[in-house]
Amino acid sequence: MDTNHRQNYQELQEISLKTKLFMGISSILSWDQETMMPVGAAPIRAQQLKAMAGLIHEHRTSKEFRKVLERLIDIDTGKILATDLTVPEKAALVRWRRDYLHERALPQKFVEEFAALTSQSQVIWRKAKEKNAFQDFAPYLTKIVQMIKKKADYLGYEDHPYDALLDQYEPGVKAKKVSELFHEVKKPIVELLKKIQSKKQVEDSFLFGRFPTSKQIAYGRKILDAVGYTSEFGRVDFSSHPFSSSSHPRDSRITTRIHPTGVMSNISVLLHEAGHSLYEMGLPEEHYGSPLCEAVSLGIHESQSRFWETRIGQSKSFWSHFYPLLQKTFKTQLNTVSLESFYKAINKVEASFIRVEADEVTYPLHVIMRFDLEMELIEDKIRIEDISEAWKDKVETFLGIRPDNDREGCLQDVHWSLGAFGYFPTYLLGNLYAAPLFLAFSKDYPDWEKKFAKGELLFVRDWLSKKIYRFGRQYDSVELIENATEMTFSAKPYLDYLHDKYAEIYG
């Protein structure tokens, strides 16, 4: 081992650690903005986030960082010079270089302005959503789309500007590939939906009624304890759009949303966001500062959240254990409802307007619709002022229903206000990744249903830790899934799962 390489690697990790500290601080500020901050502080918070974004950019593109990095890897060609480092370390160098090239492509001023604009836009979006007034948000969206296009130009791309945007969230995956995958799943899903719509609808009225918030909070805590989401390193708050926010493996917070008239929203959200946070909490802390203590991509992140939310939280065996507890908590509402009826109810398929509340079958269609819209926006095929109507048209085409307002239409999601174009596809990629992963899991634990039925869930986290968490960004998403599952990645397990599960439920 060349001791210089070892020393340089350590130095690189130390420099990056400081940058990570600042990124963690930014996460806290954003979390605070969504959960705690007094509303009048919005303008100053925008300035604070802008200053942090500038600082982080400065650090990520500093000469000091470059100097150490280029001793280990050739920045122009990507050739690894420190060939005697370990395999994971060499993978880390490749990621560090990729991040550096991306970061260097964006001028500091652009980064700061983008941070200030999106911090402000979030506040405007929230108010516009409350008032159901797209026109209030439209001028901000216009500016955001302009900056997004500029960003794609700065980042560079071969085929399509969308590739540059997508690459920020799902490195290595191209818009063309997404388009093909989405095309492949869209048709069978639409057919499945049609078949389901021709069947007798399941009864779910008992999921709605009076479910006092305090009881929902206490019940939610039990589920979080069972899955291993500990309050030693996390906490649960409320926000308009639930999220998981991690500033370090030891500080990974989630938010939820409770409807006092519906029992399932809080439970689904908690499992989903805990899925994200468990991933972050499970990253190998000893590599903090290096890509080996970072999540691979948003698609992999989403595979984790959907794994817990849908594959576990909408399974019959999970509820074999948790349903009796739920009945006990909400006696008057659920005492006479059987486990079988409950299971069918929480898997009811029905076209609806809100993506995050959609069932497993219509969910992918929501995502594909947003992907189509974003492509049209980037390609200038649609004007901002037409978004509200275009959204409604798309929902009608995909789902056969039409929203009559923007709160349930184009204002429902926070992402555009965050400037997060290219983000939506990862929601469906996550589902696609989760399917083969669950197959592999069930092969490793043929008795998983028995364990779930006893309320045992910590072994799932441990399995995911072994297969996913501990690698950090050592592999790209598809590679990681293929390693974990020992299968070639395809959409088949996902389509099979949906078909088999819903064939059984709807007969």
Next chain:
Amino acid sequence: MDTNHRQNYQELQEISLKTKLFMGISSILSWDQETMMPVGAAPIRAQQLKAMAGLIHEHRTSKEFRKVLERLIDIDTGKILATDLTVPEKAALVRWRRDYLHERALPQKFVEEFAALTSQSQVIWRKAKEKNAFQDFAPYLTKIVQMIKKKADYLGYEDHPYDALLDQYEPGVKAKKVSELFHEVKKPIVELLKKIQSKKQVEDSFLFGRFPTSKQIAYGRKILDAVGYTSEFGRVDFSSHPFSSSSHPRDSRITTRIHPTGVMSNISVLLHEAGHSLYEMGLPEEHYGSPLCEAVSLGIHESQSRFWETRIGQSKSFWSHFYPLLQKTFKTQLNTVSLESFYKAINKVEASFIRVEADEVTYPLHVIMRFDLEMELIEDKIRIEDISEAWKDKVETFLGIRPDNDREGCLQDVHWSLGAFGYFPTYLLGNLYAAPLFLAFSKDYPDWEKKFAKGELLFVRDWLSKKIYRFGRQYDSVELIENATEMTFSAKPYLDYLHDKYAEIYG
């Protein structure tokens, strides 16, 4: 007007504004640490705060900052070069220079290590307090005192190292002056206390009983609304040691502590902390970045909090309005208690262990005692391991009672864990400043009692804004008080007030 001076001044404010943003971010991190942060995140938060402290120090001592500053004021001699700036602007230059000299005196490494140590120590202190185990905190206190002495050396002083420490919190005031002032007030207060102790004690048992937390919160909100503490720019949370934390005039948060068995603690704390936050909220935002949008000193800060807590919140006229509302909120407990009895009860004088819960007469003795102890520590007249007993001895000498544990002794306050030596004297200075200030206020509003009795309080904030808030750091503390009161500052108004008020209550 020399346009260069104008431009340079603006540039100086812009550079400083960025530093202020980072300082505001640090405030949010500290606030989060005390109120929201998962306990397991303590080590990483210490690192984050250390990184921010280093960054702030870097900015405050940067060549860029110095270059612009020295165009306006001679850094070595303090001679103002930009003589054509306005009087407040010239005062700002003097403060900027003073801050720069202080900041430059501290090595970056020292600043970072101090931030990390005190962030960690707070967590240790909190646990030690819970466990009532001074020995757990002692090793940290040892390190802190070592660093504090080093800090005094770095900062420099003429007569006594304590001057350097005090100067951080109360610029321009020396340990000798404090010692004289404290000596001047100690004797008459001890005599007053003795006289009171010879009289019949007032009855206050009705202040203790069952006061449900949720009702206390709602009642507290009414008081906050009345004094003008708006949730648009603030929020209220809970913490072990209540505090006010401001990251900007538009984001100034407070915390409180509620005893479900006592009604007054929450009310006093809210008025106290709101007093601090109203000051911060009232600073002239247009000068954000310059000393003209900063508080003068901790003594002036404390004059504001005590003004609201004691001079208003323990006055009969305030309660003429608020007591009927309190009776309505807690019927069973207070229905048969008259306003007169209530007023006497909340002003009951009795030696006790906890400073923040002390009455107005014993409060100054708590502060003097800590000042004496800190002086002994700095002068190496006492060893850390003897602090626990020395504290108990001091309490016995000053108040005639002896705590039998550290939770009610030397572990009661957060300050030492924060490394805030030199801070305590400002608590008494604040009371001393508040007295002439209230005299001046009552001259400007001879009908203040009538107004209070109608629940009118916003005019107090507006008066303070005119006399205190709007000047930022244009004046030093004594100068500001003398300007506001048109009197030479002395301890007399404070001693007169205590004497007259308690002579009436205790006959």
